[in-house]
Amino acid sequence: MSGYSVEHATRSSRVGVAVIAIALVVLATAPFWGDRQTLRLLAELFTFVALASLWNLLAGYAGLVSVGQQAFVGLGAYLLFAMVILAGVHPIAAIFIAGPIAALVSIPVAALTFRLRGAYFAIGTWVVAEVFRLLASQISVLGGGSGVSLPASVVIAMAPTRTAREFELYWLALGLTVLVLAAIVMLLRSRHGLALTAIRDNEVAAQSNGIDVTRVKLIVYVLTAFGTAMVGALIFLMKLRVSPDTAFSVNDWTAFVIFITVIGGIGRVEGPIIGTIIFFFMRQTLSDLGSLYLLIMGAVAIVVMLWAPKGLWGLIAERFGWQALPLQRHLVSTPQDKS
Amino acid sequence: MTEWLNVILQGVLIGGLYAMFAAGLSLIFGVMRLVNIAHGDLIVLAAYVALTVTEAMGIGPLTSLILVVPAMALIGYALQRLLLNRTLGDDLLPPLLVTFGLSIIIQNGLLELFTADSQKLKAGAVEIMTYHLAPGIWIGLLPLIQFIVAVAVIAGLQVLFYRTALGRAFRATSDDQSVAQLMGLDTRHVFAMAMALSLAVIAIAGVFLAVRSNFDPSIGPARLIFGFEAVIIGGLGSMWGTLAGGIILGVSQAIGAQIDPGWQLLAGHIVFLAILAVRPQGLFPKVSG
Numbered sequence: 339m340s341g342y343s344v345e346h347a348t349r350s351s352r353v354g355v356a357v358i359a360i361a362l363v364v365l366a367t368a369p370f371w372g373d374r375q376t377l378r379l380l381a382e383l384f385t386f387v388a389l390a391s392l393w394n395l396l397a398g399y400a401g402l403v404s405v406g407q408q409a410f411v412g413l414g415a416y417l418l419f420a421m422v423i424l425a426g427v428h429p430i431a432a433i434f435i436a437g438p439i440a441a442l443v444s445i446p447v448a449a450l451t452f453r454l455r456g457a458y459f460a461i462g463t464w465v466v467a468e469v470f471r472l473l474a475s476q477i478s479v480l481g482g483g484s485g486v487s488l489p490a491s492v493v494i495a496m497a498p499t500r501t502a503r504e505f506e507l508y509w510l511a512l513g514l515t516v517l518v519l520a521a522i523v524m525l526l527r528s529r530h531g532l533a534l535t536a537i538r539d540n541e542v543a544a545q546s547n548g549i550d551v552t553r554v555k556l557i558v559y560v561l562t563a564f565g566t567a568m569v570g571a572l573i574f575l576m577k578l579r580v581s582p583d584t585a586f587s588v589n590d591w592t593a594f595v596i597f598i599t600v601i602g603g604i605g606r607v608e609g610p611i612i613g614t615i616i617f618f619f620m621r622q623t624l625s626d627l628g629s630l631y632l633l634i635m636g637a638v639a640i641v642v643m644l645w646a647p648k649g650l651w652g653l654i655a656e657r658f659g660w661q662a663l664p665l666q667r668h669l670v671s672t673p674q675d676k677s
Numbered sequence: 678m679t680e681w682l683n684v685i686l687q688g689v690l691i692g693g694l695y696a697m698f699a700a701g702l703s704l705i706f707g708v709m710r711l712v713n714i715a716h717g718d719l720i721v722l723a724a725y726v727a728l729t730v731t732e733a734m735g736i737g738p739l740t741s742l743i744l745v746v747p748a749m750a751l752i753g754y755a756l757q758r759l760l761l762n763r764t765l766g767d768d769l770l771p772p773l774l775v776t777f778g779l780s781i782i783i784q785n786g787l788l789e790l791f792t793a794d795s796q797k798l799k800a801g802a803v804e805i806m807t808y809h810l811a812p813g814i815w816i817g818l819l820p821l822i823q824f825i826v827a828v829a830v831i832a833g834l835q836v837l838f839y840r841t842a843l844g845r846a847f848r849a850t851s852d853d854q855s856v857a858q859l860m861g862l863d864t865r866h867v868f869a870m871a872m873a874l875s876l877a878v879i880a881i882a883g884v885f886l887a888v889r890s891n892f893d894p895s896i897g898p899a900r901l902i903f904g905f906e907a908v909i910i911g912g913l914g915s916m917w918g919t920l921a922g923g924i925i926l927g928v929s930q931a932i933g934a935q936i937d938p939g940w941q942l943l944a945g946h947i948v949f950l951a952i953l954a955v956r957p958q959g960l961f962p963k964v965s966g
Contacts, residue, residue, distance in 0.1 A: 454957075468942070469946045647770075647771060
């Protein structure tokens, strides 16, 4: 015995996990205390937490800065509408089928875009998203360029009343987001997570320590496509209507998501959660300003990137040594082995 | 047959415009490894600056270049000096995200100032003049001027890069920033000059874009993508390559549009992806990424 063991938890992470557990209970019971407006807002917030967490995994950990994740949001949305309208699949089942299909699609996409390095990779992913958008607008059975609504019969079949349907979608959004976050935390605590953290901190050093960087990146890319498409399918199930311009919107599914992650703290799991709360707070208070609000958002993102590149959670974490989730590894000496 | 020749000819001419989109992008990537996500929005900004100048002074768009080019170059210098120089370093994320933020700011700033209405610059008689080249083949004067200007811009950049002191500074900084600094070059100034030059090219591209077709604040990102595709098709770091890349993209789009109007953009993207698949270094590569 070496006399040491590796632990993830710290005092702050135990507090963090307790706070998160309480928050989850409160949120899970929201249909019983919140009005319709609150539920809608929360469900939307959850989907952004999920999207931003996935983007954070991709850009913050694997160093794959994509500005084309809307490709997979839209792909998930279109897969759901296609399966429901053309094949009569149950919408909730369709969400879970959309994930693996998108993961399959992401493999040839990665084969192409991984040929581009750094910032060119970013624009390459954007081109792919544009191709997806243009292809979607060619699908005439799904309304072509103007899009299509979910048939009323499908919507009614989901749940007997409108309230029940809204509860169902709310819990689905919460459940899917928790699932995505749990998967990310488990991934980061695994061997691959150690490799990813090493890549985040120094790619060259990681490679020289025997990590197959390209392979790890590919795995992360495929996994985020999987998750992003499921979230995308859910988002458009909640919207009940899909069109190429909304499903493949670079503003909604990439600009906002990047803003959230940068403000909250890129390269930390807690970052996107904090960022989403700030983003929604800003949106609720500034949205009357119209396009001026987006302008302010862009400016805030630049200021944060230049003067606090680790985001709000990064500042807190470094100042107080906090981590809300048990992710960091540290050595603990075990007294019984001291002899 | 002549119909297709016409289509290809128009594609080649529009390719000149795409080459100008690409040249500015390629230039700053070459000098400081910066990819400017706001590149397309700056092209649109130049179009709006030209719109304001032509309306305020009652001059034609081509004449307005005398003012728009220096104005944009100045914006470029300031932008690099005050903002973008702070983002350069080993980390890829800051320049990417800051220029992404800049793109959002420019788009929404233009939307606030000029609304979402589409605009166009009117160049007068020059717009409708055409030459009859051969039976069934026509060439517009304006597209021809645009193409000649594009070739001149590329040639000018080439000369500047390999024949002038500034070009030598660009190449030195591109090769090794710290050694360039040791030799007495102020890299902050060199980078700012490169950005100024990039925005001067953007200004020319923006004015021709605005004369050729309608524009509104939202069309920037698509121009960035065209420029980027031309750069990658042509091969990183090669100025003449960007011209070839622009022409290939223009011709692909023109052929796509001829087959089905919905396929114009798609055809361009598909050719780009195909070249990426079979020849990722581009057709005429000069530097490696």
